[in-house]
Amino acid sequence: MLKRLLLIIIIGIVCTLAYAQDSLNNIIPKPVAVKSFPGHFTLTSDVFLVYNNDSSKSVAQFFKETIAVSTGISFELIHENQFLGKQKSIRFYLSSLRDSTLGSEGYKLQVNANCIEITANTAGGLFYGMQSLVQLLPAEVMSAKTKSGVAWTIPCVDIVDYPRFAWRGMMLDVCRHFFPKEYIKKYLDNMARYKYNVFHWHLTDDQGWRIEIKSFPRLTQIGGWRAPRMGEWWTQTPQADGEQSTYGGFYTKEDVKEILDYAAARNITVLPEIDVPGHSLAALAAYPELSCFGGNFKPNVGDKFYKKMENSLCIGNECSFELMDSVLTEIAAMFPGKYIHIGGDECYKGYWEKCPKCKARMKTDSISSLEGLQSYFIHRMEQLVISKGKRMIGWDEILEGGLAPEATVMSWRGLKGGVNAANMGHNVIMTPDKYCYLDLYQGDPDVEYKTYSINRLSTTYSLNPVPEGIDKKFILGGQANVWTENIPNTRHLEYMVWPRAFAVSEVFWTPQESRNWHDFTRRMETHFTRFDQAQINYSLSSFDPVIRVNKNNEGNYLISVNTEVSGLDIYYSFEGPDPDSFYPLYSQPLTIPKGADTFKAVTYRNGKKIGKVVSLKMKDLDKRIRQGY
Template identity: 45%
Template sequence: MKRLFLFAFCSLISAAGFSQAPFSTNAVELLPSAPLPTEIAIIPEPVSVIKQDGHFILPKNVTIQSPANVEMKQVTSFLQERLSIPTGNYVSIVSGHIGDHAQIRLILNDKHNPILGAEGYQLTVKPNQILIRANKPAGLYYGAQSLVQLFPKEIESKELVEHIRWSAPSVEIIDYPRVGWRGLMLDVARHFFTKEEVKQYINAMVRYKYNLLHLHLTDDEGWRIEIKGYPKLTSVGAWSVKKTGEFGNFTPPTADEPRTYGGFYTQEDLKELIQYAQDRFVNIMPEIDVPGHSLAAIASYPELSCTPGAENYRVRSGEKIMDWSRGAPPTALVDNTLCPANEKVYSFLDTVITQVAALFPFEYIHMGGDEAPFNFWQKSDAIKALMQKEGLKNMHQVQGYFEKRVQEIVESKGKKFMGWDEIMDGDLPPSAAVMSWRGMKYGTDAALKKHEVVMSPTTYAYLDYMQADQITEPRVYASLRLSKAYEFDPIPAGVDPKYIKGGQANLWTEQVTNIRQAEYMTWPRGMAIAESVWSPKEKKNWENFFGRVEHHFQRLDIAETKYAPSVYDPIFKVSRSADKQLIIELSTEITGLDIYYSFDNSFPDRFYPKYTEKLTPPKDATMLRVITYRGKQPIGRMMNMPIEELNKRARR
């Protein structure tokens, strides 16, 4: 009710100053076969956008007036860089009050505006001046991000661009986030990403007003954080054998293959990353994933395992170590779990958590808790003795015992404990925060039990999933298309919103070996999640959103940020007729596209047959090639679909 009141009040303020209706809902109708025909294509969609007549033309000499506040350095640096490098203009920063003469004025409100909160802003673009007002520097930073999105796409260039009219439309924007936790998770354990690559990822995420980077720092494939007193975690645990192919099906490494692939962050590296993120109003949350996903730690210190022979374990290089044929929890082929019955484990974790808590100022430490296999525990005499001593009836309660002890350690360091939703199986107290990944149900259940919850469900927010047909994507076990990601609502019906901290998208990197592929998997689905956690629910509109996405594709091209064009690819659906003939149906995720095809091994263009009805391949055809067009222009990728593959799918 409070947010509805603020939204109504915000609308009244806007209506009092301007006669136009809000641009985003009334001013322009989206054409389904073309990008949104407008200069204003901000992502995430602001709360209120009212277009005015006229434009602000960026002068050759620009003065930005900024409050004399240490937190403003990155706000002004960002604007200075974007408004000078591509334009060739001179941009000066003046701190303190110089009257009303600056072309761009950044203003911290003397009196707190309850509508804007800590991260909201008011952006006013007039023909003669730009004003950004906010209660806090974070709001000014987000206002600056929106301002840059109003200038021509070439503003994203890393070098001088000539013969551009550097103008922004006159507009009044009032904006603030829907939820406080707007996160992306980057898995740096499966494949190591350098300090500079993490910074590159941060630079991309803040463009869309994300404020939380979740670093998955430990797993079976690598331990990425220096812990003083346990040097083998990084001298042994951070390195594996370089493999190329399909992760999970690599051949087991031989003893003589060099373990030189990987890396880790020193504590000084992490301090640098934390400061870099904070300067951009991003918190970094560390994750130490235990008790499962701990093979790198066990390979370094075998005494942390319950299982005899752990001294022969090695950091995983992508070979198969789990059997998922019976579902979750998996059956482990090697024991990748810390031993809940071993006091050395809790001493080890106390040291790790002490140093992690000292390094990371963020209030939460994520301690994993997901996908711990039980089959080795079930055979362990130490676990059986623990169960008898503590009155534990099953393996879920064994893990619950472990989680409670880890939570106590975390809280003893002045931090809050968070884990994946499996930790709820152990009946943890409400002070444990839950990150819900197995759909929305577990987060809903946790919120009803008064746990703080971050929603990051596989259904909408797993960025490692395929985003087009598996013949073009790194093959994983599920798909997530852009339109589905855009359906994400972090606040489920029937739950008190005060227990939902926000939402997050997760990029697991088993199949992501470099930063360019990380970008490809994140964008544009990261835009969809950003809008879901920032913009008012009632403002979300798929066709409007995708019109803006197409503008941002052009901006990312100029910024040299990689993204997936998968939304333009056709979707294949197969079935069998009554006489067992293969039936092929083609569709597209967005409207306004035509599909052209061939069965004759040639490459179709718009002069080939256009798809209008279900297809049956000729008797001896071996390949179906398809491509999408918008009007006379090819827009999708050439898709080469073997008929053999379609026959396999029809048999499932």
């Protein structure tokens, strides 16, 4: 009996130590395989950064610069041929023999008390190993100030890691609200930390044309600026004649080169999007002759104009194609990546239906439908893109009327467009709005800033980008999209992006079978501490109460409350004041007391409030049932 008790104690100690070690490994996205060992490596000024060629030297230099300010340590870089091998070191090695397990972006990271070694087949893989190494350091490493008194230790681990998908993107809409190049760099920094490798840059839309085109200068001179507005999107007063266009901006060719170089140093490819034939009001403001009927066009300021005003290029007008030829020529010369995104989404065809020029085009080219007219445009865009040495990507509307032969489809209206395209033998990038749109509500709409629809963190994390019955070889990967109608500044942009971008990074990097929601949220919280050090904003909406309404068999309303993050206590009230931990503790669905007009709930952890107070008016019960929030 005593031996059995001793064995149980020993097993308990071993499990506790193992958990303690694993709890130090809070890497996002979760690596493929991690083994933890007792002990740690301590960063000191006598540590050498060892490299074996120019590419690995660049990664070593990047690591040195990344942690220089926060740690206050300046490391010496040395080639392996000059290194004696006895001193403590961090070694960045590109393998001379390719490891097929790692592919082009995988890495191995080994940490023991005297040596850290990162190996990879490519500089990109080495870069991601370096990012994982930084994540193993204390949270203070993210600070923009030198932190004294911090033990700069790294737990002993053995990591083998590689991505599930090659395409791991984040899109940023800079048209509805313009973000300067300095912030674009910060956006790229955060992408790189979490192993994103494609920056999808949405550069043109109804609200602004944001990239310099020398051959058509009015695109930015006129299309890059609109009248200033504040407040809720789609409720604004249209810009009046004579009203000054002072809000906006654009990126010069020099800005673009600077951003491209910055991205390349972080293993990020930039995908430019020129959104046509719809979403073109800013272009029409600059060149009205591109429209079907002409007019006094102005970039949209946030008023409802769709179907009330032309915002599409005229397909019957050859000058539309002449403009796009010139634009794509300059875009192709600026961006070294192999793809150009031409949009193709949400194109209202009502004006084409009435346009004599479009009717003539349909007759001349034997086009029988308006969808066929859009397909005609997309096919011509693909030929233009190919003529520039690039390949075309479009939103899933490019499927309408027949898909261009070599097009890649970015599926946003759910997974269906991606499934259809893959079954036709086309490459697909999955970005379904229900999971990947980071501009949607992430918590209860009653306590979040105004937007539309909802996409909770747990929903984002639940995405499997490869539906059953699809050949996964056609799924390049996927991305998160950030549309900025209701994101007027960088602080709110960060609030909307993080932590859902943590979840997206794990969806497209980590093996499906290795993902675990509870483990993810544990790791997520450690990254909140890191973001506090870096003064990056983020949302705690996943800690808020989630209130749902149903009816029982007798037709009476029942209110149920849960949380996305586990381990929280929920307190509630049917009276006016906000509840706290002295109010009733929620345990099961609640019936509504007579006379109650408001239900409120709040979450606590270990006696401390952690979520917002969420309220529900009794008059809105049916609405809540319909919305399913």
